[in-house]
Amino acid sequence: MIEDDEIELLLTDLFDIHGYDFTSYSRASLKRRVNRLYSLDKFPSFAELRYRVKADTNYLKRFVEEITVNVTEMFRDPTFYLSLRTDVLPVLATKPFIRIWHAGCSTGEEVYSMAIMLKEAGLLHKSLLYATDLNPSVLEKVRKGVFPLNQMKQYSESYIASGGLGDFSAYYIANYGQAKFNEDLAEKIIISTHNLVSDSSFNEFDLILCRNVLIYFDKDLQDRVLQLFDASLGSLGHLALGSKETLKFSAVQDNFKQLNREKIWKKVV
Amino acid sequence: MEESGVKNPVKIVVIGGSAGSLEVLFRLLPLLTKNLSVPILIILHRRSTADSSLSDLLGSKTTLPLQEADDKDQILPGNIYLAPADYHLLVEKDFTLSLDYSEKVNFSRPSLDVTFETVADVYGRSAVGIILSGANEDGTAGLLAIKKAGGLVIAQDPETAQMPVMPQNVINFIGVDFIYGIEEIANYINGLNTSGLHPTGG
Numbered sequence: 001m002i003e004d005d006e007i008e009l010l011l012t013d014l015f016d017i018h019g020y021d022f023t024s025y026s027r028a029s030l031k032r033r034v035n036r037l038y039s040l041d042k043f044p045s046f047a048e049l050r051y052r053v054k055a056d057t058n059y060l061k062r063f064v065e066e067i068t069v070n071v072t073e074m075f076r077d078p079t080f081y082l083s084l085r086t087d088v089l090p091v092l093a094t095k096p097f098i099r100i101w102h103a104g105c106s107t108g109e110e111v112y113s114m115a116i117m118l119k120e121a122g123l124l125h126k127s128l129l130y131a132t133d134l135n136p137s138v139l140e141k142v143r144k145g146v147f148p149l150n151q152m153k154q155y156s157e158s159y160i161a162s163g164g165l166g167d168f169s170a171y172y173i174a175n176y177g178q179a180k181f182n183e184d185l186a187e188k189i190i191i192s193t194h195n196l197v198s199d200s201s202f203n204e205f206d207l208i209l210c211r212n213v214l215i216y217f218d219k220d221l222q223d224r225v226l227q228l229f230d231a232s233l234g235s236l237g238h239l240a241l242g243s244k245e246t247l248k249f250s251a252v253q254d255n256f257k258q259l260n261r262e263k264i265w266k267k268v269v
Numbered sequence: 270m271e272e273s274g275v276k277n278p279v280k281i282v283v284i285g286g287s288a289g290s291l292e293v294l295f296r297l298l299p300l301l302t303k304n305l306s307v308p309i310l311i312i313l314h315r316r317s318t319a320d321s322s323l324s325d326l327l328g329s330k331t332t333l334p335l336q337e338a339d340d341k342d343q344i345l346p347g348n349i350y351l352a353p354a355d356y357h358l359l360v361e362k363d364f365t366l367s368l369d370y371s372e373k374v375n376f377s378r379p380s381l382d383v384t385f386e387t388v389a390d391v392y393g394r395s396a397v398g399i400i401l402s403g404a405n406e407d408g409t410a411g412l413l414a415i416k417k418a419g420g421l422v423i424a425q426d427p428e429t430a431q432m433p434v435m436p437q438n439v440i441n442f443i444g445v446d447f448i449y450g451i452e453e454i455a456n457y458i459n460g461l462n463t464s465g466l467h468p469t470g471g
Contacts, residue, residue, distance in 0.1 A: 004362075028359035028387045029369040069371040212370045215340045215356075222341075244340050244353055244368050 078161035108142030287403030289431025385411025394419030403435030
């Protein structure tokens with residue numbers, strides 16, 4: 001079991017040597033992730049783990065990917081997606097060009113969900129979806145648009161519950177236990193690494209989605225990231241967070257108005 | 270140094286349960302007295318679709334403030350926090366709650382083990398873990414962590430549990446401190462009021 005002071009040593013190494021700043025991550029989750037990896041990879045001692053993280057760049061990639069949470073799904077919280085369809089897409093439709101940012105998108109299931117909704121609303125042709133994450137390896141999965149086939153039954157149910165009227169299985173080709181999503185969806189997805197801790201705003205967006213990312217950050221970092229989103233949204237742009245995340249008590253809360261019961265806010269200044 | 274007999278203030282009670290636990294809580298919660306001196310966390314295996322109505326339902330059974338946990342909530346004495354559907358509930362060193370959407374543990378999210386383990390880490394010997402009815406083995410590893418950290422473990426009497434597997438598993442693998450029926454569990458928690466100490470059994 002890795003102890004608290006050892007976690008801090010690892011975080012210091014990650015920052016000093018590799019430039020990854022995890023010092024503002026919530027510790028309880030982070031400690032679980034490090035201990036999980038420590039036993040998964042069967043390290044004989046903390047010193048061994050520390051050395052690998054310091055010196056082995058291949059292992060570093062694995063370490064960063066595993067201590068961050070990369071669990072996501074398509075159309076998670078269908079009522080949230082229903083609200084995007086009915087309350088947000090009609091506003092986006094009035095624009096000549098639509099820019100959407102999926103911040104901390106992980107393997108991209110939510111990006112493809114959005115692309116499907118845009119296509120059904122006849123908006124995909126004039127949209128660009130920026131998919132960013134700090135892990136290059138998960139972004140490779142976004143690029144491929146290949147997800148486990150055994151998830152599709154549940155995704156299909158969520159899709160229908162989100163107001164989808166089409167045939168969900170028409171959006172992918174099943175092959176060898178995998179579902180490969182159609183190229184026309186991927187064509188509008190722009191992939192880039194971006195670290196919410198250290199990187200700045202890179203464009204102006206009409207909609208920013210960042211769901212179940214802020215829960216891993218401490219309050220100060222949450223506030224900094226929300227300010228980054230605020231600065232990256234055009235006037236009357238929308239911000240969407242995870243179902244247990246909030247703008248309440250943040251420095252930017254007065255700039256936003258929540259649309260309804262879902263975690264979607266409209267920028268009002 | 271042997272510390273048995275040293276006064277040991279209880280700072281948190283964590284209740285975990287699965288199938289058959291809702292009925293237990295319906296009977297347990299109304300028995301809790303108003304001036305509770307500790308916070309209570311409740312982790313229930315539940316459907317992943319977020320129906321916040323469960324917290325309304327449980328809240329209607331008690332005079333204590335009961336809410337579904339939000340990210341970064343401060344843990345306050347006398348308050349009851351329910352783990353939200355489809356998130357793990359964790360405890361931070363500054364006595365706030367945090368949420369985690371990582372892999373399921375024991376096929377469960379929220380997982381009892383995850384919460385019990387972080388509570389053991391933060392509260393050590395000031396923690397009490399209680400396991401209720403359930404049909405799987407989630408909770409045993411977490412309660413072992415509480416026990417190892419010097420905390421106290423109570424199992425619902427399997428005789429009174431709709432699904433005895435979960436409390437029985439804990440009893441088999443951990444030296445539990447008490448095996449209690451529902452009323453005894455309520456009495457135990459209420460007993461924390463006056464002393465704030467681990468009440469003695471019996």
